[in-house]
Amino acid sequence: MKGIIENLHKAFDNRVRLGIMSALMVNERMDFNSMKDLLDITDGNLASHLKALEKEDFILVNKTFIGRKPNTSYQTTPTGRKAFENHLNALEKLISSQQMKPDE
Amino acid sequence: MKGIIENLHKAFDNRVRLGIMSALMVNERMDFNSMKDLLDITDGNLASHLKALEKEDFILVNKTFIGRKPNTSYQTTPTGRKAFENHLNALEKLISSQQMKPDE
DNA sequence: TAAAAGTACTTTGTAAAACAAAGTATAAAT
DNA sequence: ATTTATACTTTGTTTTACAAAGTACTTTTA
Numbered sequence: 154m155k156g157i158i159e160n161l162h163k164a165f166d167n168r169v170r171l172g173i174m175s176a177l178m179v180n181e182r183m184d185f186n187s188m189k190d191l192l193d194i195t196d197g198n199l200a201s202h203l204k205a206l207e208k209e210d211f212i213l214v215n216k217t218f219i220g221r222k223p224n225t226s227y228q229t230t231p232t233g234r235k236a237f238e239n240h241l242n243a244l245e246k247l248i249s250s251q252q253m254k255p256d257e
Numbered sequence: 258m259k260g261i262i263e264n265l266h267k268a269f270d271n272r273v274r275l276g277i278m279s280a281l282m283v284n285e286r287m288d289f290n291s292m293k294d295l296l297d298i299t300d301g302n303l304a305s306h307l308k309a310l311e312k313e314d315f316i317l318v319n320k321t322f323i324g325r326k327p328n329t330s331y332q333t334t335p336t337g338r339k340a341f342e343n344h345l346n347a348l349e350k351l352i353s354s355q356q357m358k359p360d361e
Numbered sequence: 362t363a364a365a366a367g368t369a370c371t372t373t374g375t376a377a378a379a380c381a382a383a384g385t386a387t388a389a390a391t
Numbered sequence: 392a393t394t395t396a397t398a399c400t401t402t403g404t405t406t407t408a409c410a411a412a413g414t415a416c417t418t419t420t421a
Contacts, residue, residue: 156297158276166270167379172262175351185398193260198380200399205378216398221389223397241352247279248345271408289369302409304370309407320369327368327417 160243162236164209169194169202174237177212177229184226203227211236264347266340268313273298273306278341281316281333288330307331315340 165171172192176183183191189199206212211233215226229237269275276296280287287295293303310316315337319330333341 156276157280157295158272159297161272161275163272166272168262168265168267168270169379171265171348172260172351176261178352186396191261193263195381196398197382197400201379204399223388225398244275244348247276248282273408290367299410300369301371301411305408308370325418329369 157247160239161247162240162243164206164211165237165240167202169198170206173202173206173227174211174229174233177227178234178237182215182226182228184224188227206233209233209236261351264343265351266344266347268310268315269341269344271306273302274310277306277310277331278315278333278337281331282338282341286319286330286332288328292331310337313337313340 165174169192173188176188176191185196185199185203188203189196192199203212203214207214209232210230212227212229215228217224217226269278273296277292280292280295289300289303289307292307293300296303307316307318311318314334316331316333319332321328321330
């Protein structure tokens with residue numbers, strides 16, 4: 154007896170993580186501060202959500218310098234893109250037609 | 258400076274609540290046990306999420322009898338439907354094209 | 362008719378998450 | 392030398408999620 158919500162990945166339950174992934178699906182990379190502005194959250198909060206996605210191997214980090222300023226940017230991994238697309242498909246499926254069958 | 262995720266409603270962050278709302282958008286009413294089977298969670302867990310949605314005035318409860326058996330069923334309120342549609346629109350907007358503009 | 366089982370919870374307790382705020386390390390600009 | 396910026400980490404509090412057990416009522420079943 155499998156539930157209809159089981160294909161939704163727990164990592165994407167959260168709005169911040171949803172925002173991060175969406176941003177990184179469209180912009181193939183984005184730096185810390187742009188993301189902070191985009192999401193309008195504190196840096197500690199952002200860092201922790203980024204770390205959570207990193208830990209799942211859904212995003213990866215690039216530490217570089219722009220000119221002489223340190224700049225950390227993020228991008229999705231193939232795993233991350235696949236997982237996110239999967240999640241969106243599950244969402245779509247969930248939202249449309251969960252008709253109750255006469256039996257079961 | 259408004260974040261791109263602010264139109265996502267907190268009540269719908271959770272997969273179970275997402276499942277409940279989806280089920281109730283398609284089936285205009287559903288009873289406790291059908292929902293429990295559909296979502297495959299414990300009854301305590303389901304009850305608490307139902308209560309959370311009730312508290313937001315997103316769903317309402319009907320306590321009736323079918324034959325002689327007590328039967329509790331749930332349905333969305335207009336408020337709930339509106340909020341959920343809003344959430345889905347925000348989701349859709351979030352997921353598609355969050356292009357980084359040169360300024361800001 | 363007494364015991365077992367089903368419905369729809371509530372209560373209790375624990376573990377995990379979310380988050381803000383403050384602190385830290387490094388480097389750069391003034 | 393002091394201030395400012397970047398990108399965190401740490402600390403601590405509040406909120407959530409959840410399972411498991413308990414409860415009140417009813418209804419089968421033995």
